[in-house]
Amino acid sequence: MSLKQKLQEDLKSSMKNKDNTKKSVVTLIRASIKQFEVDNRVELDDSQVIDIIAKLLKQTKDSLNEFKKAGREDLATQAEAEIEVLKEYLPQQLSEEELNEIVIATISEVGATSMKDMKQIMSSIMPKVKGRADGKLINELVRKNLQ
Incomplete structure (x- = not known):
């Protein structure tokens, strides 16, 4: 259905x-x-x-x-x-720990080293977590992991 x-x-x-x-x-x-x-x-x-x-x-x-x-x-x-x-009506939401693992993996995939790579990281992560995570939380986790 x-x-x-x-x-x-x-x-x-x-x-x-x-x-x-x-x-x-x-x-x-x-x-x-x-x-x-x-x-x-x-x-x-x-x-x-x-x-x-x-x-x-x-x-x-x-x-x-x-x-x-x-x-x-x-x-x-x-x-x-x-x-x-x-x-x-939404898929099961990812926990913060699961999301953090995806963020770390994506940062290493992209080869990001600074905040200048934020757009590239976000555009790579969003299709992976579509509908299963809040963009604001993803943004915070990326910022935290890049510092």
Whole structure:
């Protein structure tokens, strides 16, 4: 079953079960997919759908941080619930240790020695961890390992 079909099935079941959080998140994901497909006149495959979900996850995490700064615990709680639903549709995330091993291996593959090689390292790592790690964390680990 493709990811888009799974989203359709989950939307139906969340409506039957009156799970409003899941329903709203799945609806948001499906709307984002549809918008991208219409704008670019393409049919997305699972890896491209994962990219969209990862982007939505990042946006929701950013919103969560803003809600916490503003002292809006009600919205922060809602954002945390949305994050959990979004994570259900992403591949298993890599641990920081696994990610650090990939970063170290890539640095040696590329032959990087300084921060000037950052772009080359990042462009080499990102396809390896697509959808399984946050770019900000990867960036921090690369910086830490280059110093």
